[in-house]
Amino acid sequence: MRVDSSPMMHEGKSEDGPLVSILVPTFNRPLYLAQALASTARQSYRNLQIIVVNDGGSDVTGVVESFNDPRITFINRGLNRGKAYSLNEAIVRVQGKYVAYLDDDDILYSNHIETLVNTLENNADYGVAYSDLYKVYCRPAPDGQRVVLSKVVDVSRDFDRFLMLFFNHVLHVSCLHRIDLFNKTGLYNEKLNVLIDWDMTRRLAFFTDFYHVHQVTGEFYHPAGECDRISVQRRKDKEEYARNVVTIRTTRPAKPWPKIADLSIIFTVERLDQQAATTMGLIWRHTFYPYKLYLPLSHEDISRFTTDMPNVVILPVDSTLTQLQRIDKALADCEGEYVAVVSAGFPIRDMWLEDSLYALINTPNKNEAFELEGSTGDLWAAVARKEHLQIARNRHPNLPVREGLLSEGISVRRLKSDEIPFQFDSALKEAQKNEGIGNWKQAFKIYEHIEQRYHNQLWMRSSAANALFKAGEFDKSAEIISWVNRQRQTVDTLLLEAKLKRRSRNFDGALSLLKKAKDILAGQTQSDTNTQSNEKLYVKSV
Amino acid sequence: MSEERPIAVDITQNENAGRHNSTQHYEVLMELGDCLTSVGKYDQAKQHYDKAAMLDPDAAGPYIGLGVVNLQKESFDDAEIAFRVACRLDTNCARAYAGLAMIEQRRAHYNEAFKMYLKCLELENDNLTALLGLFQTSCQMGSFDKIIHYLQTYLETHLGDTSVMFALSALYMKDGRLVESQKILRDVLTLQPEHKDAANLLEEVEHGLSAQAKSGVAGPSTMLRTGK
Numbered sequence: 001m002r003v004d005s006s007p008m009m010h011e012g013k014s015e016d017g018p019l020v021s022i023l024v025p026t027f028n029r030p031l032y033l034a035q036a037l038a039s040t041a042r043q044s045y046r047n048l049q050i051i052v053v054n055d056g057g058s059d060v061t062g063v064v065e066s067f068n069d070p071r072i073t074f075i076n077r078g079l080n081r082g083k084a085y086s087l088n089e090a091i092v093r094v095q096g097k098y099v100a101y102l103d104d105d106d107i108l109y110s111n112h113i114e115t116l117v118n119t120l121e122n123n124a125d126y127g128v129a130y131s132d133l134y135k136v137y138c139r140p141a142p143d144g145q146r147v148v149l150s151k152v153v154d155v156s157r158d159f160d161r162f163l164m165l166f167f168n169h170v171l172h173v174s175c176l177h178r179i180d181l182f183n184k185t186g187l188y189n190e191k192l193n194v195l196i197d198w199d200m201t202r203r204l205a206f207f208t209d210f211y212h213v214h215q216v217t218g219e220f221y222h223p224a225g226e227c228d229r230i231s232v233q234r235r236k237d238k239e240e241y242a243r244n245v246v247t248i249r250t251t252r253p254a255k256p257w258p259k260i261a262d263l264s265i266i267f268t269v270e271r272l273d274q275q276a277a278t279t280m281g282l283i284w285r286h287t288f289y290p291y292k293l294y295l296p297l298s299h300e301d302i303s304r305f306t307t308d309m310p311n312v313v314i315l316p317v318d319s320t321l322t323q324l325q326r327i328d329k330a331l332a333d334c335e336g337e338y339v340a341v342v343s344a345g346f347p348i349r350d351m352w353l354e355d356s357l358y359a360l361i362n363t364p365n366k367n368e369a370f371e372l373e374g375s376t377g378d379l380w381a382a383v384a385r386k387e388h389l390q391i392a393r394n395r396h397p398n399l400p401v402r403e404g405l406l407s408e409g410i411s412v413r414r415l416k417s418d419e420i421p422f423q424f425d426s427a428l429k430e431a432q433k434n435e436g437i438g439n440w441k442q443a444f445k446i447y448e449h450i451e452q453r454y455h456n457q458l459w460m461r462s463s464a465a466n467a468l469f470k471a472g473e474f475d476k477s478a479e480i481i482s483w484v485n486r487q488r489q490t491v492d493t494l495l496l497e498a499k500l501k502r503r504s505r506n507f508d509g510a511l512s513l514l515k516k517a518k519d520i521l522a523g524q525t526q527s528d529t530n531t532q533s534n535e536k537l538y539v540k541s542v
Numbered sequence: 543m544s545e546e547r548p549i550a551v552d553i554t555q556n557e558n559a560g561r562h563n564s565t566q567h568y569e570v571l572m573e574l575g576d577c578l579t580s581v582g583k584y585d586q587a588k589q590h591y592d593k594a595a596m597l598d599p600d601a602a603g604p605y606i607g608l609g610v611v612n613l614q615k616e617s618f619d620d621a622e623i624a625f626r627v628a629c630r631l632d633t634n635c636a637r638a639y640a641g642l643a644m645i646e647q648r649r650a651h652y653n654e655a656f657k658m659y660l661k662c663l664e665l666e667n668d669n670l671t672a673l674l675g676l677f678q679t680s681c682q683m684g685s686f687d688k689i690i691h692y693l694q695t696y697l698e699t700h701l702g703d704t705s706v707m708f709a710l711s712a713l714y715m716k717d718g719r720l721v722e723s724q725k726i727l728r729d730v731l732t733l734q735p736e737h738k739d740a741a742n743l744l745e746e747v748e749h750g751l752s753a754q755a756k757s758g759v760a761g762p763s764t765m766l767r768t769g770k
Binding site for chain 2: 149
């Protein structure tokens, strides 16, 4: 073990494959840290740098030293400065080509690093690979150990960039990524006190695709009842939480962004008044797609204008300019590939802009622009490609925006219901609603539909098989769950197939599946059984 | 276009979690116990039920399992203790009452068994163990009214359950209701042509019917060749 080390940041490689740096921030969990570190020690992939950062918590020197592992770098800080600070402290010491993560109360299976490194080494177009993890419901035992109640692959979701901007569907701790991506994303945001992981995962999505490996390669723990996780506790302060969410959504890493097209919002006002301020505030709170807000304002308005809203570009204009002229002025400065035009008083809600933007990005007809929902004759807003808007304005400066676009052959329309984003989520919610009222056959049909249309095959088929089982359609359920288990076995899928086998009086088959499920619950995955005894020793030493 | 959207912004807040009410490990142990019981590995089954009881001390299920294991091993006193614990943990546990009934039946306490089976059927009117147990007890006691009612009720919601249909046809026959018995047995054989017991019983019922037709006499006493 090395205690601390000089900051450095470069790519490493050895004969055993590229060096992987695992970052392990810890705070006041010595017992669980021992289990977490034991799981790094038993990685089949050996070329590791393990950076443990004690974030001012109880002394864990004994825990770290008990591993006697020269691959461990230990930063033992006395002052508590938060997870983001700890991760940044570790990042500057990273020597590996790849970075992986481990929270102090989580566990990696022995194939975790090897699986993800192989994925990225064989898929050069991807910068991030992630796997699935069990969410482990547990309760504390008197000796401080955790009694496992359930191990569930709660979500096994394929990467969706648009969704990532809105909802974190990739567990950060399951990610492994190239170190050089930090040069683009920047470091962790130390101003955040919650959702720190999502902030980084979201920023990574600006620069690279994510490869989803459909294997379960670790566990994260969730105590039943009141959760002691710091992040969960902090979410209880709703205002603070909302502040963090907005901060994350308005974060724009440095350009160029190879994977995300920028958006400019041109906000026009006759005069900066309370209504304008309210609309701007709503835009700030309700827009999750990365944007800059362009404000063509008179000098008088500028002198009255103060804001702490990020990503605002103030453009001084003559007070005599018309709204159209102000749009033209802003348009000349816009960076975005897409431009939205909106004026004060426009109704702003969640997805107010993203619905139409998503349709615009995905429409096969490239000569279209979209009128935003809520537009009226008096209060009109739209989103279009910047090039289209520029041509329309240049050629038809005296026509309203809409008519200018139409004159250039750009159709301006409202989105159709099948063009809105997150239909997967809406359908999933519908299926779960049907499950909730016992309408299992309908739930099955929806899962089947989701799979056909939006993929996420293993997840949807597992859910479909469960719904069929509940609906009493055992043969079909057995067929599907048997297929799922041939691809990937989890406790839930093994349990379901076992129940079906028991129903058909195939007791030996059921017992075989149940024993596998029991082994997983006992922490004895096939790849880990050989090293459990080591972990017990480490834990005992604590 | 203003439909509901996901509100949470992070996977760890996923609402799916609520669906897994922390009983998975318990379920695995219970399934193991049940399977091991089915293949006669009672000691191993007991171990799993014990572990399940530790995971969820308030659940009646493991005690039902332990009761069944002890019943199979003919340890009636231990079985009774287990079923009574299950009843205490869940006063509406039909299976526990069925278990207690089976113990009483095995002890030849038919009146007690009959009451317990009835209690079970009050709680779960399609409990097959209780229905068949009640049938056996009725035969042992020679009283059929209540069991006929329960079997009829059961078949209203479980059309085509040939085991219950067969039991009901036998009761009808014992009760001298040969035409009703014949009808049900024909239905059983339509659903399950290889059902030998049904075929044999139908033969007897039809023999009885023809005897009645010849003699012009109808009544329970004329048809007791299979009266077990």
